[in-house]
Structure formats: structure tokens, C-alpha cells
Amino acid sequence: MTHQPVLLTEALDALQIRHDGIYVDGTVGGGGHAEAMLARLTNGRLVGTDVDPAALERARQRLAGFGARVSLHRASYVDLGAVLDGLEIDQVDGVLFDLGLSSLQLGDPRRGFSFQMDAPLDMRFDPDCDLRAHEIVNRWDEGAIVRILRDYGEERFARRIARRIAQARAERPVDTTRKLADLVTEAIPKPAQRGHHGGRDVHPATRTFQALRIAVNDELTNVERGLSVAFERLATDGRLVVITFHSLEDRLVKRFMKAKAQGCVCPPDLPVCACGREPEAEIVAHETPTDADRERNPRSRSARLRALRKLTSPSARTER
Ligand SMILES: C[S@@+](CC[C@H](N)C(=O)[O-])C[C@H]1O[C@@H](n2cnc3c(N)ncnc32)[C@H](O)[C@@H]1O
Numbered sequence: 001m002t003h004q005p006v007l008l009t010e011a012l013d014a015l016q017i018r019h020d021g022i023y024v025d026g027t028v029g030g031g032g033h034a035e036a037m038l039a040r041l042t043n044g045r046l047v048g049t050d051v052d053p054a055a056l057e058r059a060r061q062r063l064a065g066f067g068a069r070v071s072l073h074r075a076s077y078v079d080l081g082a083v084l085d086g087l088e089i090d091q092v093d094g095v096l097f098d099l100g101l102s103s104l105q106l107g108d109p110r111r112g113f114s115f116q117m118d119a120p121l122d123m124r125f126d127p128d129c130d131l132r133a134h135e136i137v138n139r140w141d142e143g144a145i146v147r148i149l150r151d152y153g154e155e156r157f158a159r160r161i162a163r164r165i166a167q168a169r170a171e172r173p174v175d176t177t178r179k180l181a182d183l184v185t186e187a188i189p190k191p192a193q194r195g196h197h198g199g200r201d202v203h204p205a206t207r208t209f210q211a212l213r214i215a216v217n218d219e220l221t222n223v224e225r226g227l228s229v230a231f232e233r234l235a236t237d238g239r240l241v242v243i244t245f246h247s248l249e250d251r252l253v254k255r256f257m258k259a260k261a262q263g264c265v266c267p268p269d270l271p272v273c274a275c276g277r278e279p280e281a282e283i284v285a286h287e288t289p290t291d292a293d294r295e296r297n298p299r300s301r302s303a304r305l306r307a308l309r310k311l312t313s314p315s316a317r318t319e320r
Contacts, residue, residue, distance in 0.1 A: 003103040005032030006300040007243055007287060011096060012036055014241045014285040014307035020044045021093035024084075024233075026077030026226060029102040031059035037096070038066045047092070048072045049083055051126035055102060076126075077226040084233055091235035097226060100245040101125070101213070103299060113213065115181035115205045121174070123209075123216045133212045137180060138173050142166045152220070152248065153211030161187040161208060181205040210246060223249055227256045231281075234310040239284065241307040250304050257283050257308045281308040 005011075011033060017023065020043040025034040028048030038046050048063075048070065050056050056072055063070045073083050077097060084092070105125070106113050112122035112133060121134040136145065142162045149158035164187035165174060174180055184205040185193060193204045214220060230240050240257075244250040260281035264273045285307035289300040 003030040003032055004297045004299070005036070006098065006297060006303045007289060007293070007305045008033060008036055010285065010287040010305050011098070011241050011243065012040070014287075014305065015094040015096060015239050017041060018044065018093055022047070022089055022091075024049070024080065024092050024095040024230070026080060026095060026097045026230065027099060028059045028072060029055050029098065030104055031062040033096055033098055034059060034070070035062055038063065038070055041069060044069070044093075046070045047083065047087065047089070049075045049077050049080065051076050051129075052105065053127070054108075055104065058104065076222065078222050078229060080226070080229045081233065090233075092233055092238060093235055094239040094241065095230040095234065096241045096243075097223075097230070098243045099219070099223060099249055112177050113209070115177045115203060115209055118176050118178040121177060121180060121212075123213045125217050129217070131216055133216050134173075134175070136212060136215060137165060138169050148215045149208055149211045151211075152214040153207035154248070155207040155211060157188050157192070163187065177209075180208070184208045214248070220248060220252060223252050224256070227253065231256075231260065231310065236310055236312045238310045239307055240281075240310070241285070241305065243303055243305045245299075245302050245304075250306070253306050257281070257306055260308060279311060281310050283307070284309045 015023065015037065017037060017040040019041060021041065022045045023037055023041065025037060025046060025048045028034050028050045034046055034048050046069065048059060050059070051074065053074055056074055060072055071087065075083050101113055105111050109117040109119045112119040121132060121137055123133040136148065145162040145165060146158045149155040149161055155161065161184050164183050168174055168183050174183065181203070188204045234240060242253045244253055261279050261283050262277070263279045264275055264277055266273050266275050285305060287305040289303055294301045
């Protein structure tokens, strides 16, 4: 099993890699994007982070040939500031986040991310994290499960699914991915069971599994924090490039980038600007996969890339 990097050319174009720059791959995974970045960094460095030690091990093997130009860290991208401090790096020229899970994680039956294989209900990116999907499914109250399915899965049958789970677990724990997928299917009315997305059939449990994964790994909070930390450490002209796989994440990225690119917010009839607000960044890319990409790599079908370039900070402008 290999992980094919999604929107690779687009990510490299958006990063505009300088051969002697310092770049971060915040979600290094199997090292696909990182390898392509390092190939352009003939004199530069790449710092990679991931919370999954198995992914890091793969990346370590794949990137070994780049020697001291790459350093890999078992850390959340939320803690990027501390990682960079530890390396005595103040600012970087670009940061990539390729969010979500890799094909390696999805295809590993022990991780419990997929309903295609029977596995314990786990879904943790970081195996040292205390919370597993099993705990949510079997111990959290029904109302909390409804909220997770609605907020993180945009699941319109959230209430019915949570009810079915509560009924089943009253008899015996819901232990496996298959069992959970069967319960979800039973809870959804027959005509609504066949969903479609990007021209493909979608399993009725897809949204429930996405929701649980987001909750287990606190993904949306992490994305919000990660964007801020990455932006803070970008040098002027530095690029922040983010690839997302579902609309909830994409909405956060879009809102963050729009806010950074927002200039004066005074009413248009005001003769001079009174707010003094200047854009901190400009949006430089918004890409989705081509049909050929989607055909070649089905995992890319819902991918979206957004990128910004950091502008000189307003304080630096006044100092000059
Ligand atoms: C889509 S994969 C990245 C694949 C990679 N770009 C490649 O080409 O091989 C996303 C990775 O992000 C990692 N991840 C998830 N949450 C993270 C976090 N908070 N901090 C760092 N890595 C995280 C996952 O463990 C996974 O390996």
C-alpha cells in the first residue's frame, strides 16, 4: 500500500519553493509531499511533523537520502512553534498542511479508520491519545453522539443513528468498525442509503466515520490553531498552503485566509480610511483536482487546496 500525494504539482507551485529556504510539512505522513519539496530544496531545509509514529517511520525511511536537510518530529502541527524554537528557527518560507488521514492509515486494519475492514473502533492519529472512537460510541450520552454526527458529519439522520447505537450498546458493546457500519446502515431509511459524491457511491456510514474521526482527534480545533501558529512563523512573502478533504475544514481555511487578506473595512462612502486596517496576506491559489487526478487517485476527489502569501506586516511598514 502506498500513499499518493494529492494535488502535488499544485502544492509545489503554490509554495514557490526557494532552493535555499526553510519549509515545514506539518502533516508529513508517508513523506510524499515532503520528498518533492526536498528535491527542490537543494540548499534549504525541511522540518516535518506528524503525530503518528508509524507515518513518521515511513517518512524517515523515504527521506533518509536527504540527510541533515530534513528533520522529522513527532509533534502536532499545533506545537510547531515549540518545534521551530527547538531548532532555533525563527521564521520559515513556507508551510504545507495536507489534512486528514493517509491511505496508509486508512488501509491499516489495526487503526479502525475504515468500515471496509473489521477492526477495533480506534481512529486515533496519535496512538498515545486517550480518547478512542470506542469510548464515544459506547460511553458518551446519546445527545452528545447526535451533536458529533451533526456538527462533524453533517449527517441528517444523526438522531436515528445515535438511537440505534444506544439500543445496540444496551445489549452489548459496539466493538468493531463493521458492527458500527451495520448499525448506521440499519438506522438510515432504505431510499437514503445510496449516497453519491463526485460520481461515486458513498457508503451510508461514511459521514458517521468522518464525524467520529474528527471528534477523536479534535481535528477542527487543531486546524484553527495550526493555521494561526503557521502564519505567525511565516516570513514576509512566505506561503501557507493547505489541502483539505471535507467542507468543514475547508470552511475554516477559507475564513482564515479571507480574514488575513481583508483590507480596509470602512463604509464605502467614507472619504478616507478610518479603520487603518491593511491586509496581512494575499490569496494566491485555490485549486481542486482535475478529472484525470480524480480518476487516478480516488482519495483526491473531495480535495481542495488554498494558499496565501504573507505580506509585510503593518508594524514593519510603519517602522520603516
Ligand atoms: C493526508 S496525510 C499526509 C500525507 C503526506 N502529505 C504524504 O504525501 O505522504 C495527513 C497526516 O497528518 C497527520 N496528522 C493528523 N493530525 C495531525 C496533527 N495535529 N499534527 C501533525 N500531524 C497530524 C496524520 O497522522 C497523517 O499522517
